[in-house]
Amino acid sequence: MSQQLITPAAARLHLSPTLAINELVLRTRATGKTVIHLGFGEATFPIPKDVLKAHVDASSSTSYLPVAGLQVLRKSIAQYNSQRLGIQIDESQVIIGPGSKPLLFTLFDIMEGDVLLPRPSWVSYEPQVHHAQKRLFWVETDEHDRHTITTDALEAAYAKSTSAGNGARIMLINSPSNPTGKVFGRETLLRVASFCASKRITLISDDIYSDLCFDPTDLTNSCFASASFNLETPLNVIMTGGLSKTYSAGGWRVGYAIFPATELGNALLTTTLAYASECWSAASAPAQEAATLAFSTSMTMNEYRTRVRAVHKYCTTKLYSALKALGLAVSEPQGGFYVYPSYHPFTKELHSLGVQTSANLSKWLIQNFGIAALPGSAFGEEDGEQGLAGGKLRLRMATSYLYFADEVERYREGYRILDAAGNGQMPQLPLLDVAISALTLSVKRLEQIRTK
Numbered sequence: 392m393s394q395q396l397i398t399p400a401a402a403r404l405h406l407s408p409t410l411a412i413n414e415l416v417l418r419t420r421a422t423g424k425t426v427i428h429l430g431f432g433e434a435t436f437p438i439p440k441d442v443l444k445a446h447v448d449a450s451s452s453t454s455y456l457p458v459a460g461l462q463v464l465r466k467s468i469a470q471y472n473s474q475r476l477g478i479q480i481d482e483s484q485v486i487i488g489p490g491s492k493p494l495l496f497t498l499f500d501i502m503e504g505d506v507l508l509p510r511p512s513w514v515s516y517e518p519q520v521h522h523a524q525k526r527l528f529w530v531e532t533d534e535h536d537r538h539t540i541t542t543d544a545l546e547a548a549y550a551k552s553t554s555a556g557n558g559a560r561i562m563l564i565n566s567p568s569n570p571t572g573k574v575f576g577r578e579t580l581l582r583v584a585s586f587c588a589s590k591r592i593t594l595i596s597d598d599i600y601s602d603l604c605f606d607p608t609d610l611t612n613s614c615f616a617s618a619s620f621n622l623e624t625p626l627n628v629i630m631t632g633g634l635s636k637t638y639s640a641g642g643w644r645v646g647y648a649i650f651p652a653t654e655l656g657n658a659l660l661t662t663t664l665a666y667a668s669e670c671w672s673a674a675s676a677p678a679q680e681a682a683t684l685a686f687s688t689s690m691t692m693n694e695y696r697t698r699v700r701a702v703h704k705y706c707t708t709k710l711y712s713a714l715k716a717l718g719l720a721v722s723e724p725q726g727g728f729y730v731y732p733s734y735h736p737f738t739k740e741l742h743s744l745g746v747q748t749s750a751n752l753s754k755w756l757i758q759n760f761g762i763a764a765l766p767g768s769a770f771g772e773e774d775g776e777q778g779l780a781g782g783k784l785r786l787r788m789a790t791s792y793l794y795f796a797d798e799v800e801r802y803r804e805g806y807r808i809l810d811a812a813g814n815g816q817m818p819q820l821p822l823l824d825v826a827i828s829a830l831t832l833s834v835k836r837l838e839q840i841r842t843k
């Protein structure tokens with residue numbers, strides 16, 4: 392019956408693995424078990440008090456806003472990104488949506504052609520691409536850090552797309568990356584940008600974590616600033632971003648897309664607006680009012696972004712160092728709040744326990760050690776014969792739930808933690824210590840098997 396009712400494309404959709412693990416954590420906790428939640432990339436710092444107040448003050452604003460979003464918010468986002476990238480962006484190039492996820496969904500849906508994605512990539516791109524009835528071709532990254540994109544890898548993925556069809560027309564990059572926590576350096580960005588320009592591929596630059604580069608010199612790097620790259624052919628590039636990561640306000644659902652000020656950019660913007668008008672109409676009015684303040688380049692907001700970045704760096708780097716000391720294969724994160732370790736140094740021991748894949752590993756950790764982490768397969772890693780040895784036992788761990796035990800603590804302790812970070816003092820993070828202890832136990836168990 393349902394087979395007749397649901398389209399084949401929709402039947403391929405499943406609950407997003409991030410949301411699915413969240414529900415599994417809640418169910419496990421409901422049975423009285425403790426779970427350390429490293430599975431969900433939701434930032435949890437308290438939003439600045441005046442941004443919160445702006446949201447409360449605007450709560451009587453119940454009318455629909457313009458489809459493209461509040462003019463002052465579009466201006467605030469244009470100014471913020473102009474300052475960040477050292478380029479001129481006009482508010483007319485910016486569109487607001489209810490999060491950047493639906494904007495990405497729209498872009499994949501409205502543009503012609505197949506898609507190149509670096510492997511690994513954020514969980515939602517692949518289903519979005521497939522739902523838009525497009526073929527996806529993975530650009531394979533370096534096994535060591537699962538990040539570097541070479542010209543050979545780009546050419547190989549493109550060649551596959553030309554043998555299968557008309558050649559890819561769209562590519563997406565995300566830096567800092569979810570899941571790897573790595574930042575693409577200027578050299579890699581240049582390589583990707585000139586490759587896409589030469590093949591007339593439209594590039595989507597998902598800059599949602601761009602404020603969270605641990606090295607401040609990386610903050611200004613984006614393919615959206617490709618005008619300064621001196622490419623032979625101009626690049627068609629769209630940038631997306633939002634309120635969810637830097638400002639910990641995912642639930643307010645405010646995201647944006649910025650289009651190039653070209654004929655092609657205008658056509659994409661106009662079509663995105665038409666799509667939005669038939670789909671979500673407009674993003675939340677109070678959240679847009681508050682977001683106008685959040686994206687401001689005032690000293691207060693610049694300081695807020697700096698503090699949030701410093702604490703994420705501290706916590707994420709600490710988890711990385713602990714994983715490395717335990718003997719897991721992991722490369723150093725350079726931004727965001729993720730680490731992407733592989734248990735492959737313990738492949739033999741895990742196989743003896745029947746753990747063959749990243750999905751098995753994720754289940755083993757939650758059942759035996761109360762650690763929830765997302766399997767690498769959710770990010771495109773192959774668990775089968777074709778997959779990389781390390782990839783089959785990779786997990787993505789998010790540190791963003793390690794700051795506060797609950798919502799009360801978030802608001803009681805959060806402002807104090809951020810203020811202290813302004814003075815260079817980093818917090819005690821008991822939940823991080825609990826996470827490291829549980830991960831240590833998991834590795835000790837494997838070491839015991841090794842010495843038997």
Ligand SMILES: Cc1ncc(COP(=O)(O)O)c(C=O)c1O
Nearest residue numbers: 490491492513569599633635646
């Ligand atoms: C890489 C990446 N892009 C986009 C998003 C979407 O964020 P939002 O829809 O809240 O703007 C996320 C959220 O997890 C993400 O990790």
